[in-house]
Amino acid sequence: MIHSLFLINNAGDIFLEKHWKSVISRSVCDYFFEAQDKAGEPDNVSPVIRTPHHYLINIYREKIFFVSVIQTEVPPLFVIEFLHRVAEMFQDYFGECSEVAIKDNVVIVYELLEEMLDNGFPLATESNILKELIKPPTILRSMVNTITGSSNVGETLPTGQLSTIPWRRAGVKYTNNEAYFDVVEEIDAILDKSGTTVFAEIQGVIDACVKLSGMPDLTLSFMNPRLLDDVSFHPCVRFKRWESERVLSFIPPDGNFRLMSYHVNAQNLVAIPVYVRQNINFFETGSSGRVDITVGPKQTMGKTVENVIVTIHMPKVVLSANLTATQGTYTYDPVTKILVWDIGKLNQQKLPNLKGSLSLQSGAPKPEENPSLNIDLKIQQLAISGLKVNRLDMYVEKYKPFKGVKYVTKAGKFQVLTVPSHV
């Protein structure tokens, strides 16, 4: 299956290579570089590249290309999904999945890769299992290790591999037993100039941080499970219970994990928390343009909208911007042509406004395209879909755990068009 893996940074350096079968020369990456040149943007590099003898399947994450070498037929998603899993594991282990972190922990990285694949076939990809095999680095441990020369490899081999619950390690013990669930929803929307919703839907996830001793069996139920249109689960969730009773019943992995992802259908009216009044004009003469944007709260269910950021990709001919913001700060990057207005908290009384002029490249024709606005925002203590956790019950174990649920709403791909509606 997966023959080799090369990690390549943005500058084109191959800073790590790992082979699971015989060694493949890193010159195979030349084909990748070629494709990268052609694509320009890292996003546009085809995930699957064909070379005379191999296929390169790659992902781009955290400014690193994970390029895997494949020799024979394999479902591309299999490899892509696996590579993302590797990246997530680095994230999990080192707190970030960056070139520096990988280089600093190269031995652990190598051990991880060794455990995750055997002969190119995934072996252990569950974080709980891997952490038993290879301990994640902590400051304390690395200090102790340097002094005593002891290892970060688990002395005892994990039992999870052998149990019927492969995602949970055995013998978990905590003095404070706690289980936290974060319901995080993102609004994906396209609004047109007049504020009409062209398209809106809600993506949600429930991330869990469960630190419970023993083998707890949890049941999480919702007040309104019918809201959920489409769901996907962590393997620990018993699908049949969900199907029959609409409750999440599971033995959790230890630590952080994503319990479920869900989707709330566009049919259920999606509340749009903000409105944007905007006017971006380019003049035929005088090589200039004008910007006037106001953002205000709309359906916020009484909560405050925070962390509002407006991002605009300006046309290439826009050289600079001379604007005034009544609230927050703005920056315009003349290289990437991105205007960012960081507003912060929305104030109902005094609506933030950004106004001013743009100067265009002289002589260039008026840009045809109308840039669209991307909005970022955050609302604490609110799941915009109205989803509510009813209760969390624990079985099997006797102790009383501390339980908590947190709701957050964010903007996902939230776009405001500067052209009139077309629906």
Next chain:
Amino acid sequence: MSTSSAFNDEKGGSSSAGEPEYGHDPASGGIFSSDYKRHDDLKEMLDSNKDSLKLEAMKRIVAMIARGKNASDLFPAVVKNVACKNIEVKKLVYVYLVRYAEEQQDLALLSISTFQRGLKDPNQLIRASALRVLSSIRVTIIVPIMMLAIKEAASDMSPYVRKTAAHAIPKLYSLDPEQKDQLIEVIEKLLADKTTLVAGSVVMAFEEVCPERIDLIHKNYRKLCNLLIDVEEWGQVVIINMLTRYARTQFLNPNINESLLEEGGEKAFYGSDDDDDDDDDDDDEEKKAEAAALAKRKPYVMDPDHRLLLRNTKPLLQSRNAAVVMAVAQLYFHLAPKAEVGVIAKALVRLMRSHSEVQYVVLQNVATMTIKRRGMFEPYLKSFYIRSTDPTQIKILKLEVLTNLANETNISTILREFQTYIKSMDKDFVAATIQAIGRCATNIGEVRDTCLNGLVQLLSNRDELVVAESVVVIKKLLQMQPEQHSDIIKHMAKLTDNIQVPMARASILWLIGEYCEHVPKIAPDVLRKMAKTFTNEEDIVKLQIINLAAKLYLTNSKQTKLLTQYVLNLAKYDQNYDIRDRARFIRQLIVPTDKSGALSKYAKKLFLALKPAPVLESPFKDRDHFQLGSLSHLLNAKAGGYQELPDWPESAPDPSVRNVEVKDSVPEWTKCTSRKERKEKKVEKPFYSDSEGESGPTESADSESDSGSGSQSGSEESGSGSESEESEEESESEEEEEEEEDEEEERAKKKKKVDKSKPKKPESAESDQSSGEEQKRIRKGGKDRRSGTESESEDESESESSESESESEEESESDTDIKKKKKTAASKPPPKQTKKESKKETKEMSLLDLDDFEPTPSPQVTPVNSFLSNSLVTDLEGLSLTDTVLAPTTIAPSSSVRLYELLHRITGEGLAVEYCFSRQPFSPDPHMVAVQIQFTNNTTSEAKSLHIEEPKLQSGMRIKEFPEIEVLPAGESVNVVMGIDFCDSTQAANFQLCTHIRKFFVSIQPPVGELMTPAFLTENEFKKEQGQLMGMNEISEKLTLGEKCQSEHVIVERVTSTANLSRVPCGSDKESRFAGKTVSSGSLVLVTVTRKDGAGALLTVNCEKMVIGTMLVKDILQALTQ
């Protein structure tokens, strides 16, 4: 001293983050020298007796490997540490070994003994890790050691070690493909493993080593389906992909008779599986069991195994793993009935919100699916709308999907959406959008004009690329109906002044030339302008100028003669030889001279022929011949190791190959002592690998289309959940239903007692009886449309019927494990399902009906006497052939045995080959039909080394070749015997017959009568067996006996010559009875001929395999009526 100082130095070096002292380029000389030095230090550290030093050295070596630097010269120093006690050092040494062993084979051998010791370690994890490393060392010389280790590990107690063994198989295979046969044996063994841990890995090994051996899957099919949900994600992907292929070879196309499925009907008794419609029609004509008549209405019924696969994969659409979701999606796309494929759409749309790489792959597959099944994704149209932040490659794929989804109703929405795309800054994307508009216009007639107008408007766009792309698309659209659009052509003619993009200019010129009759005034003027700029044009434009000139010359020579000649003259001296050639050729063709050839007469026809409009097709058209989700599909080219997705078989191979034998079923019942106990168990191990939590809900999970959970599990919590759900839909009231459940439970308990009290009772006999009961019930259910359960409760023989259920379930699962047992029990729907479903959509019902029939007796549980006779026969074989077990007997060809020609003397170039079915047991394999082959050498020279090559067999079929004939002297003949397992089908076995010089393609097709061997029954046994093979398993036919065969004697002779049956004694002289069983699966075949007054007679065949039965009826009928 030196060691420690070196260590300190190194420490200092390595702790200063990064790697300043390691050069980046090991090739440069300076660094080489320092390399040596450093490596010396490392060696010293490795030789020290401090683990911490060793560890430090190993860490740095591994870091070197990770950076791709050569550390091979450290091999001897590292390998010494393979036996190091420190677990981390050991691990890193393993990493090193696996990387460099291939390069340093001799030294690597030093480490082998350590691993061999590890293989015997009492700790399973150490055994596994030893095997893992041992098998990863790519050193050919240790192949036998690896083989031995794998074999041993494959029967290890620990499933984890067995899993490692499965992983090791492809490693060994890639090292030495010669080992294939032995490895297949190991795979076969591991496939039978029942733990989820092993399943994924062994199927992966199967796919890498012997994907063609689909027959190995038969016995494990149901188990794999049932385990699937508990297998880890990666294994799920591999198993699902493999099962897709398997299903394509074993089941019938569910969409084959869509129209017929619509018109509903009653239950279909016929196991769809191998129904040959023709046969049915022939026989069904007059008197047939009621069931058979019903069956005729329903030519397709899904094999229950096929349904099982669909049902068990569906929950996985909810997996978090995109690869699993995709695997299920492709399975549904390739295997599910059309009406059910829709369920995958939502899941695929969900994947579109994942990482862009995932989106990319999913969109590619969605694009292919939308061509075949547009309706499926239409509700999700908006999910494919393009965002300005999407990467270009994603935009283009979404555009493709949107275009495929466009139809009359949604086109206006889509076009409006496209309009906004055209304003995008991403020019590649704009160009693709224009192409997409063109495609919508060609596909949907209603909007063609709108699109055309829109595109024409784009001609005044400021961006030249947009204009150029529009021109190209307009050109294609205009070709469809040029006469109506001369003003567009005029408009475009004006554009030649402004547009500089060669392709667009060329397109305009071509258009003007092609439709010069519609623009008679403008065309010459355009040519004039072009002639002026000719020398500065690009080549493709020049060619089109010549083209335009030629066409104008032919239609309007008065005005353009001089211009044309001018252009041709310019072209004559062009630098490009293509243009010079074209000019020369055209001049000869169109300008009439005295020498001009015959062709010039046709010049006008040649140039102005009506050209077919181009078809704007999706690049994803027909891509679905690649298995979706595969790399090959993505690339639209076969990748190495790709396994073709086979076409559906015409008629399904024998489904009974998937039946699994039961070893002892009675004790199982005694094991599940009480309901309480089971419940307790459930609490302890709530779901994993436990069937209870699982099985019930599996059913209820898709209770809409599928059946609820089964019979006995009704007493369990989960089961009752689904049961009650059902009951709402049932005509009976809920309470009654519950009572029923209780009753059932009690019955089960009672039954248990009964079992205990007479444990010696032969299981098969019991099942006999009970399956007879079941038959009854089924028929009853078929007649009066009442719930099976209800009728059951009223039935006087309740307990038996409930028993029958359990029995029959056991038949299909060999699992001795009680939990497993229950799982299967639950997965079989109880008969009452049928009723519920039948009230619903008819189609659903038909699919379920079959489930209902699964419990009909399968060959493994054929009645006692057949078991006896079976063993008797084998015993006898053993006796008669003690000396030559492997040499099958040949018989002297007698008149009674019919000879078939395999190879004619002439086609065989002197070698004549005939074969006959010797009707002798084939001793090397009792499941094979013995075929005696006679070679006759009619040439004057010797034929040497006669043997068989390359058998091409239907899956499941096997062949046992005859030993090679070394020499066949001229003029002589020789007889040999080979065995073929036809899998109880009359499909031909194809193979090559080879001599030392030639190869001949030949095939052997058995008459149905040769697929059986005699079975020896008493009259009573016969009657009992017959009693069980009623209903759809019975086929009777009235006939008029031929003149010569009215006596019993002749009838017996005719029947036995047609089919290899034995006679069964019979009290009545009007009746003759015969019995046999099929060779491959041992299904009983019973034939009765009853003479009536005069020449009338009734022929009855009872056989569980209905195809065999119908075919046999046909053959015997023919023999008797002649």
